[in-house]
Amino acid sequence: MIHKDARFHEVLTRSAGPVLLLAILAFHGWSLMRYPSPFVDEAWVGARAWSFLATGQAFGALDNGVFDQFEGYWTFFPFLPTVFFAGGMRWFAQPSLLGIRMVSFGSGLLLLGAIYLIARSVGGVRCGKLSVLIASLSLAFQYSSHLGRYDIFTATLGFWGLALHFVNGSRNLWVSLLSGLFIGLAFETHAHGAIYIPVILTLYLYQFRWGSFRERHFWSMLLGLSVGLLVYLELHVLPSPRGFLAFNQVVYSPTHTPPLLTFSPSIMVDGLADLLRLLSETHLIALLFVPLLFWDLSTSDEPDLRRIPVMVISLALAHALLIRTKLLYYAILITPAIDVSLAVFLLRLFEKHWTRRGVHTIARAFVTAVMLVSPARILGLAASNGSMNLDQVQSRLSQEILPGDTLMGSQTYWFGLYDNAYLSWENLIYFKRMNEGSDLEAAFKAFRPDVLILDQHWQEYISDVVTGEVYFQSLRLSRSEFDRFLAGMDAELLTTIDDQQYGPILVYRLHW
Numbered sequence: 001m002i003h004k005d006a007r008f009h010e011v012l013t014r015s016a017g018p019v020l021l022l023a024i025l026a027f028h029g030w031s032l033m034r035y036p037s038p039f040v041d042e043a044w045v046g047a048r049a050w051s052f053l054a055t056g057q058a059f060g061a062l063d064n065g066v067f068d069q070f071e072g073y074w075t076f077f078p079f080l081p082t083v084f085f086a087g088g089m090r091w092f093a094q095p096s097l098l099g100i101r102m103v104s105f106g107s108g109l110l111l112l113g114a115i116y117l118i119a120r121s122v123g124g125v126r127c128g129k130l131s132v133l134i135a136s137l138s139l140a141f142q143y144s145s146h147l148g149r150y151d152i153f154t155a156t157l158g159f160w161g162l163a164l165h166f167v168n169g170s171r172n173l174w175v176s177l178l179s180g181l182f183i184g185l186a187f188e189t190h191a192h193g194a195i196y197i198p199v200i201l202t203l204y205l206y207q208f209r210w211g212s213f214r215e216r217h218f219w220s221m222l223l224g225l226s227v228g229l230l231v232y233l234e235l236h237v238l239p240s241p242r243g244f245l246a247f248n249q250v251v252y253s254p255t256h257t258p259p260l261l262t263f264s265p266s267i268m269v270d271g272l273a274d275l276l277r278l279l280s281e282t283h284l285i286a287l288l289f290v291p292l293l294f295w296d297l298s299t300s301d302e303p304d305l306r307r308i309p310v311m312v313i314s315l316a317l318a319h320a321l322l323i324r325t326k327l328l329y330y331a332i333l334i335t336p337a338i339d340v341s342l343a344v345f346l347l348r349l350f351e352k353h354w355t356r357r358g359v360h361t362i363a364r365a366f367v368t369a370v371m372l373v374s375p376a377r378i379l380g381l382a383a384s385n386g387s388m389n390l391d392q393v394q395s396r397l398s399q400e401i402l403p404g405d406t407l408m409g410s411q412t413y414w415f416g417l418y419d420n421a422y423l424s425w426e427n428l429i430y431f432k433r434m435n436e437g438s439d440l441e442a443a444f445k446a447f448r449p450d451v452l453i454l455d456q457h458w459q460e461y462i463s464d465v466v467t468g469e470v471y472f473q474s475l476r477l478s479r480s481e482f483d484r485f486l487a488g489m490d491a492e493l494l495t496t497i498d499d500q501q502y503g504p505i506l507v508y509r510l511h512w
Helices: 002-031 040-055 080-089 097-136 139-146 151-167 173-189 191-214 216-237 241-251 265-282 284-298 303-322 328-333 335-351 357-381 386-398 411-417 426-434 440-447 470-474 479-489
Strands: 406-409 421-424 451-454 492-497 505-509
Touching: 002 097, 002 139, 040 080, 040 097, 040 411, 080 097, 080 151, 080 173, 097 139, 097 151, 097 303, 097 335, 097 386, 139 151, 139 265, 139 328, 139 335, 139 357, 151 173, 151 191, 151 328, 151 335, 173 191, 173 216, 191 216, 191 303, 191 328, 216 241, 241 426, 265 284, 265 303, 265 328, 265 335, 284 303, 284 335, 303 328, 303 335, 328 335, 386 411, 386 492, 386 505, 406 411, 411 421, 421 426, 426 440, 440 479
Parallel strands: 406 421, 406 451
Antiparallel strands: 451 505, 492 505
16 A cells, blocks of 8 residues: 555656646746737837848847947847747748747746756755746746746846756866856846856855865856857947947936946945835745745755855845846846745745644645735736737727838837838937937937827826936936927827727827
8 A cells, every 4th residue: 555655656746747837838828928918128129030030130120210320230139039039930921929929938938947957956856846836826937938028038048057056066067167158148138147147156155165266167167157248249349349338328328227336325225125126026925934934044954955045145136236127027037046945945844843733834824825826816917818909909000000101109019010110209218318408309300200109108208207216217208398299290189099908099190
C-alpha cells in the first residue's frame, strides 16, 4: 500500500509540470487580447516592426515628424526586440496587434523558465513550480507579457542572467560568460536593464566577498557583460554619437534621468516611495509578508536561501535609484524576484513543525488568498475585450478619414489607419523642446495635420494644471493654448465616438 502511494505521488509530481504549463497557456491564450487594452506604446513598437520588414531598420512610420530630424535617427530604438516583433508581424498581411502580443507572451514564457531555475536552485523542484505558478498569476506578468513593449524582453534577459548565476554551482566559465552577456543585452532592449548590473555584482560580492576578484568565473561574467554593452554601443551610439546624445536629451532626459544621477536626496527618496506604491498595486499581499520572509531567511543556516533576499533588496534599490517613472509596465523588472521569495516563504512555512494549530490555519488562509485573489482580480480585468473596443473605434474612425489625409492623435489607432500618414500628438511636445520659445500653434503649423483624433488618453495631457508627476508634466500641453488654436482654425467637429475604453473621442478636421 505504501509502495502504491509512493508511485502515485511520483506520477502526480511528474505530471504537475505539463499540467501547469497547459493551464498557463490556456489562461493567457484566452486573455492575451482582452487585457490589457491596446496601448499607445504598442503602436510605436508595431510600426517599427512593420517598417523593419521592409527596411531592416528599427524605425517606424509613427517615428516621423521630429525623431527623423536627428542625425542617425534610425539607430536610436531597441534593435533586438524589433527583430522579434517583426517576426511576429511577418505572419500577417497588415500590421497586427496579435502578432506583437504573441511575441511578448513568448518572451514571458522564457521569463517563467528563468524564474523556475532560480527557485529550483535554492528550494528544489516544488519551489520552482510554485514560483512559476505565482508569477504566472501576478498582475505584473499578466500586464507585461501581453503588452507589445520592450520591458518583458528586458526582464527575460535580466533574469536569465541572474538564473545562470544561481545554477552555476560548478562555476563554469561559459555559463558565467552567458550570464553577463544576457544582462548586457538586457540594456540593449531597454536602458532600464541597467538595474541588473548592480544586482549581479552584489550577488558575487555576497557569495565570494572580495575574493570575487580572484575568481575566473567572475571575470568571465564581466567579459560577457562588456560584450553585451558593446553591442549597445555599436548599434546605437557609435553610428552617430552627436545625434544619439541630442535625441536622448530632447526625448528622454525629462522623464528618464535616473534619480541617482539627479544627486537630489528628495528625488531618490521619492524613487523608493514610488516603488513601494507600484509594488502595492501589483503585489500587495506578498509585500505584506516580505519582512517575515527576510527575517526567516536571515536566521537560516542555508547560504543559498539567503541569496534570495540579497537579490530582492539589491533589485529594489537599483529600481528605486535608476528608474525615474514607476509605471505599471516597469514592475515586471523586479516582481519575479518577489514571486520567488514568496514561493520560498510559503514552502518553508508549511515545512515548519508549528506547536500551535492556529499558525497553520493562518498560513493556509494566506496561501488561499494568494492563489485565488490574484486570478480573480485578473479575470475581472479581462472581463471586457479591450481589443474588440479598438476594432470598433477604428471602424468608426475610418468612415471620417479621406485618402491622403494626414492624421494626428494617440498612436493606438495606427493599426487600423496605417495607410494614412499618421503623426503622434507627442510630436507637438518634442517640437517645442527642440525649438525653445515656440508655441503650440507653431508646432501644429510644422506638421499641418488634416484630422485630429482627440481621445481620452490625449485629453489627459491637455491641462493648465502645472502640478503632478514628472511624466505627466513633461508631456503636458496647455489647455488654453489648445482651445485657442482650435478656435482660430475654425476646426470642424466631424464626429464624437463614445467608447468605454477610449472615449469620448472627438474627431476634428482642420482647414489650413
